[in-house]
Amino acid sequence: MSVVMVNPSVKDDPFWRKVEQLTQEAATQLxxxxxxxxxxxxxxxxxDVLKRYLEYRATPDYLILINYPGGAEQSLxxxxxxxxxxxxxxxxxxxxxxTAIGHAGEHFKNWLGEIYHDNFKAGYLLAKTLTQTLQQPKELVKPILINGHYGSESDARSDGAKAYFKEQGIDVAQTVFAAWSKDQAMEKTEKLMKRYPDTNLIWCASDLxxxxxxxxxxxxxxxxxxxIGGxxxxxxxxxxIEKDKLSASVGGHFMMGVWALISLYDYHHGNPYWATHQKMEFDLEAITKDNIAQFSxxxxxxxxxxIDFRALTLTHSGQKDYQVIHRFDELLHSLK
Known part of the structure; x- marks a missing residue:
């Protein structure tokens, strides 16, 4: 069986490089x-790159991709x-x-399913974790938010953060967008700290x-x-985080390529999971200095x-559902 993954970023992107490397290891084992x-x-x-690949290369059995806003319907x-x-x-x-593309299997029958995490919950979790690491009375917590871009993914994350701060009665001084860029985040942090010198919490939509x-x-x-966290x-x-220069990072979604590949492997071998499900949803976790040793x-x-990726498949494990997808610690325990 052949699978092509469309990495939405560039080869040197540190997050997507890890997604790609783990998925390659799973593919090798399977x-x-x-x-x-x-x-x-x-x-x-x-x-354009997807179009050129399909025009000039052998058609793969399966494909993994992220839908870009504004280009989803054309891609599908x-x-x-x-x-x-x-x-x-x-x-x-x-x-x-x-509405135009619908959900998996609705308008596009070859769309087997979606694999994702709840960005709202993840944004809420990061805001809560950063606040707790401050160990300050709520009235002394002074946050600013640095979002990615104007889009559903980053907006959901910041909406989760805003919901947490609102629940706690904490005022957010300002939310800005930095296009997922380290350089833009540097420039905007410098300006924001001059504008709000009492800031003691910086929530960011990415580690970069x-x-x-x-x-x-x-x-x-x-x-x-x-x-500071992302x-x-x-x-x-x-x-x-180990050096106390950052306070928290929320993640676990670098495994999503692996789960996509594993689900396609099971589908290829006759497992009915994608015939009865439209989605595979999982939770993210927060790493701080208190628990970072568990994630080495x-x-x-x-x-x-x-990691025994065969044991994570339904085909070889005999499981009926991907229970492990909700428990990143179980993946770590699978290390021999």
């Missing part, structure tokens, strides 16, 4: 022919033309575009932007403690080959 093409972080580029129509079965990662489409905020504070020689469990972010294996790629 005997799946696996290829990756790159969307270059742009919906037009992704649509193209896959239907070539009769390729596929699963999508993340829930990135909303509004009229979501959190690293940008940390750099800005370090360059300004800020002496007061500021709790998403993705990047290796650099986890190293900074995710930073050591040499350890990934010790």
């Amino acid at each position: 005997g799946v022919h696996f290829e990756v093409i790159y969307g270059e972080g742009n919906r037009f580029a992704q649509l 129509s193209m896959l239907s033309k070539y009769n390729i079965k596929f699963v999508t990662l993340e829930q990135t489409i909303s509004g009229a575009e979501r 932007m959190a690293l940008g905020s940390e750099t800005a504070l370090r360059q300004s020689a800020t002496t007061s403690h500021v709790a 998403f993705d469990w990047l290796d650099d972010a986890l190293a900074f 294996a995710i930073r050591q790629s040499k350890e990934w080959e010790k």
